[in-house]
Amino acid sequence: MERKRESIAVIGAGSWGTALAMVLADNNHEVKLWGHNPEQIKEINEHHINKKYLPDILLPEGITGFASMEEALFGVNTIILAVPTKAIREVIGKISAIRKEPLTVVHVSKGIEPDTLLRISEMIEEEMPANLLASVVVLSGPSHAEEVSLRHPTTVTVSSKNMAAADQVQDLFINNNFRVYTNPDIVGVEIGGALKNIIALAAGITDGLGYGDNAKAALITRGLAEIARLGMKMGASPLTFSGLTGIGDLIVTCTSVHSRNWRAGHLLGKGQNLQEVLDNMGMVVEGVRTTKAAKQLAVKYEVNMPIADALYDVLFNNVNAKDAVDSLMARGKKDEMDDLTNVLDI
Numbered sequence: 001m002e003r004k005r006e007s008i009a010v011i012g013a014g015s016w017g018t019a020l021a022m023v024l025a026d027n028n029h030e031v032k033l034w035g036h037n038p039e040q041i042k043e044i045n046e047h048h049i050n051k052k053y054l055p056d057i058l059l060p061e062g063i064t065g066f067a068s069m070e071e072a073l074f075g076v077n078t079i080i081l082a083v084p085t086k087a088i089r090e091v092i093g094k095i096s097a098i099r100k101e102p103l104t105v106v107h108v109s110k111g112i113e114p115d116t117l118l119r120i121s122e123m124i125e126e127e128m129p130a131n132l133l134a135s136v137v138v139l140s141g142p143s144h145a146e147e148v149s150l151r152h153p154t155t156v157t158v159s160s161k162n163m164a165a166a167d168q169v170q171d172l173f174i175n176n177n178f179r180v181y182t183n184p185d186i187v188g189v190e191i192g193g194a195l196k197n198i199i200a201l202a203a204g205i206t207d208g209l210g211y212g213d214n215a216k217a218a219l220i221t222r223g224l225a226e227i228a229r230l231g232m233k234m235g236a237s238p239l240t241f242s243g244l245t246g247i248g249d250l251i252v253t254c255t256s257v258h259s260r261n262w263r264a265g266h267l268l269g270k271g272q273n274l275q276e277v278l279d280n281m282g283m284v285v286e287g288v289r290t291t292k293a294a295k296q297l298a299v300k301y302e303v304n305m306p307i308a309d310a311l312y313d314v315l316f317n318n319v320n321a322k323d324a325v326d327s328l329m330a331r332g333k334k335d336e337m338d339d340l341t342n343v344l345d346i
Helices: 015-026 038-047 069-073 085-098 120-127 145-149 163-173 186-208 212-233 238-242 244-255 260-269 274-281 286-301 306-316 321-329 336-344
Strands: 007-011 030-034 063-066 078-081 103-107 133-140 154-160 178-182
Touching (some): 015 030, 015 063, 015 145, 030 069, 038 063, 063 069, 069 085, 078 085, 078 163, 085 103, 085 120, 103 120, 103 163, 133 163, 133 186, 163 178, 186 238, 186 260, 186 286, 186 306, 186 321, 212 244, 238 244, 244 260, 260 274, 306 321
Parallel strands (some): 007 030, 007 078, 030 063, 078 103
């Protein structure tokens, strides 16, 4: 397909930001990849590699690294925001202090802010002056950076309050390896993307305990019911949770060693405590922070979320992982169809 060449800034030179920069460069866009580590940026520019995050991957020459935020933002109308949830406000603040013209912000992180209980798009809207924010678009779905960087087939979803902006972002990214769908349900897309990390942590725990495929299948299925219950109360469409950012993202995150949330849960199941796990991971595990937010959201919206509650106890109340799983299995009997019809409100 013919497409207009654009200059696009990717803010965040971790594995996901770098993989998405590769997709954009493959589509012949000029990509300005910003990172806070000057040595990493030098490595990207001189050797076309990002050894820490995507070892053995040769980056396209269309990617140029920048350690200066001001230089990265110069001449672009669209930015890809690929930083952890906890850094969103700080980074948006820096961008707002530099930028004079409106930007379309495409966020690709998956989380919910504890205490405020805001989705990432809401955090961006709250932090960025309205005159500088053209649109917020979310890109989400079942996608490991490692596989995207190898140009393996991947499908994702983009959503926005402004679907014309979502259509434009779809055009920026879509190619024969990276298929992009649109979905107008931004609430469901963000909730599904954030809460699947909780279920992935739990799935890793059951694997670490040696419980096998039956337990994992149960967690994925019942976890999806929890996500849908909460998402519906927050205004999401139930159909979204049967799509890429629902069951699709759950499958890929709960079943792959590429998933840092699964890996963190696996270490917890093997007996490490939370601080040991986070120290060993060396990267942000979004599901830990999101578990706090999910606990608060469940209370706010009066939604039953037993898996999230059990995981919260393991992470923050020093409950033994095996005891938490046993307590889930010992709950009172229920009818699955009653539960599902309650989710669908039929």
